[in-house]
Amino acid sequence: MKFGGTSVGKPERMHEVSRLVTKGDEPTIVVLSALSGTTNSLVSIGDSMSKGDKKQASQLIAKLEEHYKQFIQQLLSDKEMQAKANAIINEHFEFLNIILKISFNEALNKDILAQGELMSTKLFSLYLEEQKIDHALIPALEFMSIDSNEEPQIGTIKVKLKQLLEQHKGKKLFVTQGYICRNARGEVDNLKRGGSDYSASLIAAAINASVCEIWTDIDGMHNNDPRVVEKTVAIEQLSFDEAAELAYFGAKILHPASIWPAQMYKIPVRLLNTMQPQAKGTLITEEAGSQGIKAVAAKDGIIVVKVKSSRMLLAYGFLRKIFEVFEKYRTPIDMITTSEVAVSLTIDNGANLDEIVRELDPFGEVEVVKNQTIIAIVGNQMATSKHVLADMFKALSEVPIGMVSFGATPHNVSVLVPSDQKTKTLQLLNAGLFGL
Ligand code: ASP
Ligand code: MG
Numbered sequence: 215m216k217f218g219g220t221s222v223g224k225p226e227r228m229h230e231v232s233r234l235v236t237k238g239d240e241p242t243i244v245v246l247s248a249l250s251g252t253t254n255s256l257v258s259i260g261d262s263m264s265k266g267d268k269k270q271a272s273q274l275i276a277k278l279e280e281h282y283k284q285f286i287q288q289l290l291s292d293k294e295m296q297a298k299a300n301a302i303i304n305e306h307f308e309f310l311n312i313i314l315k316i317s318f319n320e321a322l323n324k325d326i327l328a329q330g331e332l333m334s335t336k337l338f339s340l341y342l343e344e345q346k347i348d349h350a351l352i353p354a355l356e357f358m359s360i361d362s363n364e365e366p367q368i369g370t371i372k373v374k375l376k377q378l379l380e381q382h383k384g385k386k387l388f389v390t391q392g393y394i395c396r397n398a399r400g401e402v403d404n405l406k407r408g409g410s411d412y413s414a415s416l417i418a419a420a421i422n423a424s425v426c427e428i429w430t431d432i433d434g435m436h437n438n439d440p441r442v443v444e445k446t447v448a449i450e451q452l453s454f455d456e457a458a459e460l461a462y463f464g465a466k467i468l469h470p471a472s473i474w475p476a477q478m479y480k481i482p483v484r485l486l487n488t489m490q491p492q493a494k495g496t497l498i499t500e501e502a503g504s505q506g507i508k509a510v511a512a513k514d515g516i517i518v519v520k521v522k523s524s525r526m527l528l529a530y531g532f533l534r535k536i537f538e539v540f541e542k543y544r545t546p547i548d549m550i551t552t553s554e555v556a557v558s559l560t561i562d563n564g565a566n567l568d569e570i571v572r573e574l575d576p577f578g579e580v581e582v583v584k585n586q587t588i589i590a591i592v593g594n595q596m597a598t599s600k601h602v603l604a605d606m607f608k609a610l611s612e613v614p615i616g617m618v619s620f621g622a623t624p625h626n627v628s629v630l631v632p633s634d635q636k637t638k639t640l641q642l643l644n645a646g647l648f649g650l
Contacts, residue, residue, distance in 0.1 A: 216245040216392060216414035220431040221488040222334050223250030225288035231429075232342055234491060240424060241386040243352075243417055246338060247393065247410040248330025249285065252278065256330055260323040263314065271314055279307045282333065289337060295344045302336050321401050328355075328402050331391035331410070339389050349387035352378050358395035358413060360403060366395070366412075368475065372420040379421075390417070411469035415483070419475035426476055426483045428468060433487040434496030435460060435467055437509045437648055442640045445650040449496050451503030456592050457483070459626045463590035464511040473498075502594035507602055509592050510643045512636050516548065516586040517564050518616065519571070522556040523578030532577065533557065539573045549588060549619045549628055558617055560588065560630060586616060587636040591627045591643065596620075603627065609646025613639050 215235055222228050235244050248256075255278045262271035286299040306329050313322055331354070339351045357374035359367050379388065392410025397403035405412045411428055418426035432440070434448035435457070452460070454477035461470040467485060476483045476498070483498040497503075521536055536557060540547055543566035550559045556578075561567075567582065574580045596602045603620070606627060617630035631639050644650045 215242055215427045215429060216410055217247065217488065218410065218428075218430045219247045219250035219252070221429050222246055222248075222338065225285060227488065228289060228338055228341060230488060231338065232345060232347065234429070234488065235387060236347055241388075243388045243390060243421065243423075244338075245390055245392045245410060245414040245417060246331065246334045248334050249281075251281075252330035252334070253327065253393075253407070256327050259310065260318075260326045263318045263326075264323065266318075268314055272311070275307060275310045275314070279303065282307075286337065289341055290344055292344050295340055299337055299340050302340070303333065306333055324402050324404060327404055328391075328394045331393050335389050335391050342387075342389070347387065348385060349389055350382040350385045352382075352388050352390045354391040354394050354413065355396055355402060358405075358416070360395055360397050360405070362398040364397070364403075366405070366416050366475075368416065368419060371416060375417065375420050405471075406469075408469040409471075411472040412475075415472040415475040415481070418481045418483075419479035422479060423481055426481050427486055428472075428483065429486050429488045430467055431487065431489055432467060433490055433493035434485045435465055435509065437650070438640055438644050439464070439510075439512060442512070442637050443644045443650075445644065447648075447650070448494070449508050450494060451497045451499065451501070452508060453502035453594065453625070454483075454498060454500060455623065455625050456502060456508055456594060457498045459590055459592045459623075460509055460511050462513075463588060463592070463628070464513040465509070505593075505595050506599040507591060507593035507596065507606075507647050510640060510647070511590050511592065512640060513548075513562065513588045513590070514633055514636065515562055516560045516588050516630065516633075517562070517567065518558055518560050518581075518583040518586055518630065519567075519574070520556060520558045520581040520583070521574055521578045522581075535577060536574065539570055542573070543570050545570065549617055549630060551617050551619060560586065560617070583616070585633045586630050587633045587639075589629050589631060589636070589639050589643070591629070591647070592625055595624050596627060597624060605646055606643070609642045610639065613642065 217231050235242055259271050259274045282303045290296045342349050357371055357378055359370055361367050392413040393404050395403050415426055436446040436448055438446045440446045454473055458473040461468045484495055486495040487493050545561050545563050548560045571580050613631055613635055615629050619628040
């Protein structure tokens with residue numbers, strides 16, 4: 215059971231988590247994020263330090279410490295427990311203040327970022343102790359690891375986690391940190407922002423869990439972006455493939471990387487709502503559950519690169535040369551469309567755009583269009599489901615579509631629109647495809 219930042223972000227939310235994790239009879243591993251807002255603060259603290267602005271860093275540290283001091287007052291009622299919590303908080307903030315005094319580097323930055331999950335789990339463990347709920351705190355830094363390519367080492371994780379669990383024979387409730395891990399050099403590292411979902415999925419895979427529950431503040435994955443369109447509904451069931459497309463193309467509820475471990479080890483994933491625990495949520499399994507369109511999602515900040523070459527006519531090797539340029543600059547391509555004489559592709563990372571354009575120049579006329587949004591329409595057997603494509607294009611007849619990609623998988627049709635058309639596009643699709 216993984217709980218996100220808002221699910222542990224207030225003392226009363228943490229109390230609710232303790233009720234949720236003690237409801238079932240199955241042995242449970244609880245994976246916690248940092249309290250909401252903490253990782254953002256830690257990022258700012260690290261940024262200030264890297265810029266050499268110690269004053270700002272120290273102010274941010276003090277502000278965050280104050281937040282935790284208040285948090286424990288309401289989390290715990292026993293004076294002795296409060297004193298214990300206070301000692302824990304002091305230790306972590308002393309650490310931050312020591313880092314402030316020494317010369318900053320990237321490894322230290324990772325140490326800073328790890329403080330959030332270390333504190334949230336220790337505080338939750340203290341609350342469980344106060345409630346006399348038997349459990350064990352298992353340090354993620356002792357079993358969660360990534361290799362030199364920053365890929366999690368499931369085999370090692372499995373062995374180490376098993377050993378740790380065996381040290382607590384008879385216990386049924388375990389608490390551990392999401393997000394943090396050790397890297398190939400043995401240093402503290404992390405699974406990138408939002409990575410607690412990934413931790414949960416890796417842990418579920420490693421122990422062959424009966425289910426991986428991701429508890430957040432929304433009742434599952436929705437058919438459309440609730441921040442953009444008025445009426446959305448939770449999706450009851452999704453396949454791993456569909457969920458992966460949605461997570462990648464913008465559904466913020468689930469970290470995109472967290473799909474593969476669950477899919478590979480066939481662990482059902484359930485997205486649930488801490489604020490509304492009775493809601494069904496979304497079940498993600500191998501089976502899609504139903505045919506047709508399930509959801510739409512949008513990914514902003516897309517850049518289109520178009521290369522037009524008269525020499526491409528009947529030529530081979532053209533695409534390879536183009537792709538090699540993107541490979542050289544480690545820039546992943548999202549969408550591709552081709553005609554006989556031109557190719558358009560999209561990227562979401564423009565860090566090396568100038569170099570890329572310069573190197574593409576010899577191959578033809580290069581054009582760059584910024585501020586685009588990919589709208590992904592995700593479902594099951596879309597081509598063979600009646601009317602899907604017709605309904606989609608009908609709904610979008612008013613929208614200037616820049617690119618269309620379909621056919622690579624039966625789960626996705628992607629269209630590219632200017633970002634200022636995103637809201638309208640999502641609204642039109644909500645009406646045209648879901649009747650909402
Ligand atoms: N606390 C980390 C973050 O905010 C990891 C997570 O919450 O998933 O990114
Ligand atoms: Mg999250």
